[in-house]
Amino acid sequence: MTRQMEGMIGVIAAQTLLGTIGLCALESGADPVSVAFYRCLIGGIALGLYCLWRRDLTGIFRLPGRVFLLAASSGVLMAGNWVLFFEGIRQTGIAVATITFHIQPFLVVLLGAVVFRERLHGVTLMWIALALIGLALSTGLTGAQLSADRSYLLGLGATLAAAFLYAGVTVIAKGLTGLTAPQLATIQFLTGSLLLAAFSPISPLAVTGAQWGWLGIIGLVHTAGVYVVLYKALPKLTTPVIAVLLFLYPASAVVVDALAYGHLIGPGQVAGLVLIILASLAVTLKWGAQATCSA
Numbered sequence: 001m002t003r004q005m006e007g008m009i010g011v012i013a014a015q016t017l018l019g020t021i022g023l024c025a026l027e028s029g030a031d032p033v034s035v036a037f038y039r040c041l042i043g044g045i046a047l048g049l050y051c052l053w054r055r056d057l058t059g060i061f062r063l064p065g066r067v068f069l070l071a072a073s074s075g076v077l078m079a080g081n082w083v084l085f086f087e088g089i090r091q092t093g094i095a096v097a098t099i100t101f102h103i104q105p106f107l108v109v110l111l112g113a114v115v116f117r118e119r120l121h122g123v124t125l126m127w128i129a130l131a132l133i134g135l136a137l138s139t140g141l142t143g144a145q146l147s148a149d150r151s152y153l154l155g156l157g158a159t160l161a162a163a164f165l166y167a168g169v170t171v172i173a174k175g176l177t178g179l180t181a182p183q184l185a186t187i188q189f190l191t192g193s194l195l196l197a198a199f200s201p202i203s204p205l206a207v208t209g210a211q212w213g214w215l216g217i218i219g220l221v222h223t224a225g226v227y228v229v230l231y232k233a234l235p236k237l238t239t240p241v242i243a244v245l246l247f248l249y250p251a252s253a254v255v256v257d258a259l260a261y262g263h264l265i266g267p268g269q270v271a272g273l274v275l276i277i278l279a280s281l282a283v284t285l286k287w288g289a290q291a292t293c294s295a
């Protein structure tokens with residue numbers, strides 16, 4: 001098996017599995033804070049053990065104070081992102097929340113322009129505008145429905161806020177050096193668990209056996225397991241291949257929502273997802289940017 005094939009299998013498996021995280025969160029019956037807390041705690045411990053196995057766990061304690069503080073700050077944003085995302089799933093459904101969340105690559109571009117003073121080309125702004133049109137379509141709301149369901153709108157707002165926080169995580173990580181990706185994730189998850197412990201998640205003694213099963217899957221499979229698989233698989237692939245395969249996540253979520261709960265998205269929502277995917281690929285692969293620069 002070639003190196004690229006190994007990478008493709010890893011990313012396909014990871015992204016398809018991620019599409020089932022909403023199902024596990026809903027079936028656990030736990031509130032969003034509790035789901036996010038146990039995801040951080042279980043995933044953080046598992047990744048810490050992975051770092052120990054790699055013999056780079058102690059390196060965390062030798063990090064410069066600024067690097068550790070930034071990594072911990074990104075963990076705060078990560079925890080908030082998960083709470084808001086799980087709330088969005090609860091209010092809007094797995095498919096809509098997952099599609100909406102995938103607006104975050106464009107938020108990364110905009111934040112990067114502010115934080116790193118990266119130049120925004122006109123063609124990039126055009127693709128972002130196209131993604132926003134796709135976002136509007138993917139919600140399934142028309143003008144007459146905008147005030148019809150307050151909880152649905154709150155769910156969309158929570159998901160968009162989650163995407164914004166995750167964009168912040170990405171921007172912080174982009175500026176960090178001197179630590180490995182597993183070390184960064186371990187700091188983020190354990191910081192998140194400490195933060196969320198202050199917001200009264202379900203006590204371990206009150207978690208039922210069935211809930212432990214669902215929360216364990218989220219922490220061990222969707223968090224630590226998927227992270228390790230992606231960490232090993234992504235370096236084996238080119239950027240265009242990665243950009244395409246990452247959209248297996250929302251596609252998988254749409255299928256899971258339909259099979260598990262009978263939530264079928266309409267043609268307009270499918271069109272919205274296609275526009276978001278198209279615009280994301282365009283921004284990632286810089287379609288038209290070279291021509292703009294040369295002009």
